[in-house]
Amino acid sequence: MRALAQLAARLYGERLFHLIVVLAAVAVGAYAISVLGLRNLFNPTVWWQSIAVWFAVAVIGHDLILFPLYALGDRLLRRSRDAPTDGNGASQHPSRRIPLTNYLRMPTLAAGLLLLIFLPGIIEQGAPTYQAATGQTQAPYLSRWLLLTAAFYFASALCYAVRTLLGQRRSGDTTATAPPARSQMSPRHSDRSR
Amino acid sequence: MTPSGLPPGETPPEQPLLSTAATTAPPVRRYGFPAVLWRALDNHPPPGLSRIRWRSPLRGPWLTSVFGATLLVVLPIVIVTGLLSYIAYGPRFGQAIPFDVGWLKLPTFDWPTRPSWLYRLNQGLHVGLGLVVIPVVLAKLWSVIPRLFAWPPARSVAQVLERVTLLMLVGGILFEIVTGVLNIQYDYIFGFSFYTAHYFGAWVFIAAFVCHVCLKLPKMVRSLRSRSMRSVLATSRADTVPEPPDADGLVAANPDPPTLSRRGALAVVGGGALLVAALTAGQTLGGFTRPAALLLPRGRSYGKGPNDFQINRTAVAAGIDPAVTGGGWRLQLLGGSVPVLLDRAVLEGMPHRTVELPIACVEGWSTTQTWTGIRLADLAAAAGRSHPGSAIVSSLERFGAFNHAVLQADQILDPDSLLALQVNGVDLSLDHGYPARIIVPALPGVHNTKWVSAIEFRET
Numbered sequence: 097m098r099a100l101a102q103l104a105a106r107l108y109g110e111r112l113f114h115l116i117v118v119l120a121a122v123a124v125g126a127y128a129i130s131v132l133g134l135r136n137l138f139n140p141t142v143w144w145q146s147i148a149v150w151f152a153v154a155v156i157g158h159d160l161i162l163f164p165l166y167a168l169g170d171r172l173l174r175r176s177r178d179a180p181t182d183g184n185g186a187s188q189h190p191s192r193r194i195p196l197t198n199y200l201r202m203p204t205l206a207a208g209l210l211l212l213i214f215l216p217g218i219i220e221q222g223a224p225t226y227q228a229a230t231g232q233t234q235a236p237y238l239s240r241w242l243l244l245t246a247a248f249y250f251a252s253a254l255c256y257a258v259r260t261l262l263g264q265r266r267s268g269d270t271t272a273t274a275p276p277a278r279s280q281m282s283p284r285h286s287d288r289s290r
Numbered sequence: 291m292t293p294s295g296l297p298p299g300e301t302p303p304e305q306p307l308l309s310t311a312a313t314t315a316p317p318v319r320r321y322g323f324p325a326v327l328w329r330a331l332d333n334h335p336p337p338g339l340s341r342i343r344w345r346s347p348l349r350g351p352w353l354t355s356v357f358g359a360t361l362l363v364v365l366p367i368v369i370v371t372g373l374l375s376y377i378a379y380g381p382r383f384g385q386a387i388p389f390d391v392g393w394l395k396l397p398t399f400d401w402p403t404r405p406s407w408l409y410r411l412n413q414g415l416h417v418g419l420g421l422v423v424i425p426v427v428l429a430k431l432w433s434v435i436p437r438l439f440a441w442p443p444a445r446s447v448a449q450v451l452e453r454v455t456l457l458m459l460v461g462g463i464l465f466e467i468v469t470g471v472l473n474i475q476y477d478y479i480f481g482f483s484f485y486t487a488h489y490f491g492a493w494v495f496i497a498a499f500v501c502h503v504c505l506k507l508p509k510m511v512r513s514l515r516s517r518s519m520r521s522v523l524a525t526s527r528a529d530t531v532p533e534p535p536d537a538d539g540l541v542a543a544n545p546d547p548p549t550l551s552r553r554g555a556l557a558v559v560g561g562g563a564l565l566v567a568a569l570t571a572g573q574t575l576g577g578f579t580r581p582a583a584l585l586l587p588r589g590r591s592y593g594k595g596p597n598d599f600q601i602n603r604t605a606v607a608a609g610i611d612p613a614v615t616g617g618g619w620r621l622q623l624l625g626g627s628v629p630v631l632l633d634r635a636v637l638e639g640m641p642h643r644t645v646e647l648p649i650a651c652v653e654g655w656s657t658t659q660t661w662t663g664i665r666l667a668d669l670a671a672a673a674g675r676s677h678p679g680s681a682i683v684s685s686l687e688r689f690g691a692f693n694h695a696v697l698q699a700d701q702i703l704d705p706d707s708l709l710a711l712q713v714n715g716v717d718l719s720l721d722h723g724y725p726a727r728i729i730v731p732a733l734p735g736v737h738n739t740k741w742v743s744a745i746e747f748r749e750t
Contacts, residue, residue: 106320106322106323107322107323107447108322108323108446108447108448109320109321109322109323109445109446109447109448109449110446110448110449110452113504114448114452114505115448115451117500117501117504117505118448118451118452118454118455118501118505119451120497120501121455121458121497121498121500121501122451122454122455122458122497123497124493124494124496124497125455125458125493125494125497125498127392127393127394128394128490128493128494128497129490129494131390131391131392131394131490132388132486132490136482136486139481139482142481145480145481145482146482147482147487147490147491150465150468150469150480150482150487151461151462151465151491151494152461154460154461154462154464154465154468155457155460155461155464157464157468158428158431158432158460158464159431159435159438159460162428163431163432163435174549195549197549198549198550198554202558202561205558205562206561206562206565209424209425209562209565209566210565210569210585212424213421213424213471213566213585214475214585214586216472216475216476216477216479217475217585217586217587218585221477221479222472222475222476222477222478222479225476225477225478226475226476226477226587227604227607228476228603228604228606228607229476229587229601229602229603229604229607230476230587230588230590230600230601230602230604231592231601231604231721232587232590232592236590237585240584240585241585244584244585
């Protein structure tokens with residue numbers, strides 16, 4: 097009996113528990129669709145307003161749409177940041193420069209996150225339903241988002257400036273503690289963890 | 291741009307690149323039945339796949355598990371509050387949407403009227419946490435993306451089935467987030483019924499979520515134990531090294547140098563969640579925090595007057611003709627031996643009660659106001675049925691899904707349940723339901739019917 101179970105597990109590729117759990121999940125999912133009605137997954141007149149289509153896009157929404165976009169953006173950002181230090185000596189003290197990358201990334205991420213979540217208001221999509229529900233218009237959102245975005249970049253620039261000044265002062269004070277280029281982001285890094 | 295430096299198709303699963311820690315032997319990669327198929331699949335990767343080089347040195351089981359553990363805490367709250375909201379709508383009276391959900395609901399019970407902020411809390415948590423969790427969900431998806439491009443995609447039937455549940459998991463969570471986010475901003479570009487899609491989508495997700503937790507919990511716990519949070523928080527960018535190679539291939543074989551420490555990555559995700567929280571909480575908490583909800587419909591001010599608070603569905607949108615709300619308006623009470631018609635003067639002569647109650651919408655926003663009106667219990671007595679089993683409240687609004695609502699006995703008889711004529715000391719404005727509206731503690735907002743024309747008190 098045990099040998100049989102082991103054989104079954106080998107053929108299947110996992111323990112029996114795995115099979116039970118996975119089948120239960122698929123069954124509940126299929127049941128949900130059956131209660132909804134297969135027909136209701138599709139909109140016969142406007143194909144893209146179908147639940148099935150939106151679900152399918154949701155499956156690939158991050159991995160095949162959003163991820164390539166932000167990964168590409170990050171690559172471009174890093175590339176443009178890498179360029180000056182590599183070559184023509186745009187910076188006179190390359191060892192003292194604090195990498196700008198994260199100071200660009202953070203405000204971009206914050207602004208991007210808000211754009212992603214609050215896009216309908218920002219681009220004034222669904223204005224009639226919005227007006228019917230609230231008695232107001234979506235007019236303020238674009239400028240609010242732009243102001244927030246400006247604030248993120250400004251705050252980041254401020255942090256960068258402070259960091260740079262502190263870095264310069266420190267390296268001016270004591271040359272002994274001047275860290276190598278890569279660790280300038282983190283002045284205190286004595287505690288190695290692993 | 292640069293390929294990893296490994297010849298295509300020969301990437302070893304385990305590459306002790308940086309490591310102190312690659313001490314564990316590579317796991318035996320066995321194929322399930324039919325092995326011929328899986329081996330053939332394994333030997334024929336699509337061209338170009340091996341050229342993908344994962345660059346981040348931060349990806350790994352520990353980081354994924356931190357995100358996973360966070361979601362494991364937060365998502366059950368979002369799920370349960372969502373399912374409770376369905377109950378709050380009153381499936382017993384056929385007014386929960388979608389109407390027919392088979393077995394896919396919590397056991398039905400009578401939604402209580404106490405505490406009066408119950409629905410406010412429920413929806414504040416559901417919508418608030420649902421938004422706050424978005425950065426964590428995205429980070430979790432980012433952290434496991436190498437799995438999508440792993441080859442072969444499966445080595446057994448077990449892995450094929452598990453991948454199906456992962457489609458349900460990933461599609462489910464993003465479908466729920468997208469439909470929910472659009473709904474709270476009144477953007478119905480998706481065209482289908484929000485309630486229906488969000489409800490059934492939730493069950494597809496719940497099924498996959500439970501399955502995923504069952505299968506991955508031990509691995510999550512193991513991974514979390516693989517390093518202490520304390521040491522991560524004490525490690526700078528310069529000292530950040532990749533996690534030891536893992537069997538799932540989350541850890542990059544040939545990563546770039548770190549541009550961010552692991553604690554930095556956690557701070558980015560946590561900061562994103564805090565940012566969303568700061569821009570969301572005001573719509574539920576109200577008061578001086580409301581304007582902080584800068585980008586949400588319910589963070590806006592309507593002015594400083596007694597009727598200047600959040601409107602849900604304007605009189606114009608509901609097609610209310612101001613003429614029928616004037617002197618000719620009568621409240622019809624049904625359920626006694628004969629119908630009772632009351633005009634405004636009679637209603638104003640009845641005993642009044644003033645209560646401070648929140649009104650909370652399924653969309654997560656709420657506002658607390660001071661309402662004055664006649665107890666529903668007194669109206670039931672006036673109708674000639676002092677102990678009703680339920681009541682149907684009808685609106686002057688002729689069309690629209692919420693132009694009537696059924697109240698349970700406890701919702702009628704609660705001493706704070708009113709037919710409100712006034713708010714903050716003045717008559718209701720037309721947009722807030724003049725001449726009269728329902729206000730019941732802990733009732734979903736849309737069931738507090740506006741522009742009430744009739745109440746039928748029923749025996750059961």
